Amino acid sequence: MLRGAISGRRRVWTEVATLAGGQLAAVLGAIVGMRLITRLLSPAAYGDLALALTAAVFLNLIGSGPIANAVGRFYALAHEQGTLRSFFRAVATLYGHYHVGACCLAVAGLLIYRTGEGTAAWTSLGLAAIALSLVNGVSLLLDAMQNAARQRLIVAWHQAGAQWLRFAGAIVCIEWAGATAGSALAGYVGASLLVLGSQYLFFALRLKSLAAPEATPQRASVKLMTRQMRGYANPFVAFAALAWLQQTSDRWLLALFGSRTDVGLYQTVNQVGYAPLMQLSGLASLVVAPILFFQAGDGTDGRRVQAARRVVRTVSWWMFGGTIVFAGLLWFFGESLFALVVAPEYRSAAGYLPLAALAGGLFATGQILTTDALVQMNSKRLMAPKIGIALLAVGLNYVGARGFGLPGLLWAGVITSSAYTSWMAFLVRRTTGHAVNYRGDSERFSMRSADAGGAVGIS
Secondary structure, three states: OHHHHHHHHHHHHHHHHHHHHHHHHHHHHHHHHHHHHHHHOOHHHHHHHHHHHHHHHHHHHHOHHHHHHHHHHHHHHHHHHOOHHHHHHHHHHHHHHHHHHHHHHHHHHHHHHOOOOOOHHHHHHHHHHHHHHHHHHHHHHHHHHHHHOOOHHHHHHHHHHHHHHHHHHHHHHHHHHOOOHHHHHHHHHHHHHHHHHHHHHHHHHHHHHHHOOOOOOOHHHHHHHHHHHHHHHHHHHHOHHHHHHHHHHHHHHHHHHOOHHHHHHHHHHHHHHHHHHHHHHHHHHHHHHHHHHHHHOOOOOHHHHHHHHHHHHHHHHHHHHHHHHHHHHHHHHHHHHHHHHOOHHHHHHHHHHHHHHHHHHHHHHHHHHHHHHHHOOOHHHHHHHHHHHHHHHHHHHHHHHHHHHHHHHHHHHHHHHHHHHHHHHHHHHHHOOOOOOOOOOOOOOEOOOOOOOOOOEOO
16 A cells, blocks of 8 residues: 555656646747747737737637536546546537537627728738637647546647747748738647647547447437536636636726737736746646546545545645745846846836736636635536626726726736635635535436446436
């Protein structure tokens, strides 16, 4: 038993090192890419690129984002019950319903928008953003499956490669077609296609082979799996639009009350101050969440769930401490760091880096705390804080952008993130030490005999 425990810890630390290496390579790619692209694009053009990317973010949030959450939670159960074939088909079905459906509506909206005058450039940007979203949506789902299967090296390799290739593609297209946001976005799409091809190859070789011994799933089995995953994913869809407003209203409001140049400056501040801690929390989730989901099982064993919840609380405290340290470092050394990673035209915004770090780190802490509800199979518990904080963020972004411009937006981010973390901490504390219905609000499924021709039961 001791040898097994040591082996388990060694595997976890190996996974941490692998994913950390991938994240580090991705961060380095982002730094190098931002340095090069800010030299090629003016702050106004960089602001246009940031605004166009918000469309792709929106489609990912309401399309593949909710499915990816369901993938991460249900893969362990499907693997344990020998129903991976049903699982793969359910994921493909949900992608078609959610993501492709959302993109079709977006294309229809662009065709209507195109009837106006002077909209050709923005229409082209919109179409490119939709194409990027379709490709990135599939990549996100493959990443979620490979991460749930703890194929860490594959995930780390593709995340790092995507970052480097995306900026390389943007630079090539800018040099070839001109220094515009559309050229950069076209480069992003081309690079994402290359990464997707590699991801699918590994999926076919490593994941589909796990399901080879299984019998061809019956339609009832696939329908049940799809319904269960949809029920888990729907709460995330419900607040996805508000989450998008929370994440992107700052740039659009700054463009409305300020200028495209302000948006470009704000984007670089967020990339240097806000994004690193969000990436760190993403790394923590990539490593910890699949392990906790396996540990918690279907959420019916209280001891297993409580053990998983204790890990969530520990990781959140580490994230909070890292936020304070990182913000302090940027307070003293932020200007020197900014001079290394952006072109001279952007450096006037360096003083705002500590605020961006606080906003990013506090929000990241809240995101880690959401895992507490997920291990209990109770994603609906997240609806109130997600919707409430999104509405608060939009309101504060409006006040901050209209009244104070760029610094007002950054202070709005700090206040919003503080409220989000406090709300999530309250929910975790309220259910700690009390009797909890670990079965959650979602149905439980049992596929034990469906693929063999037996009845499908829901316990």
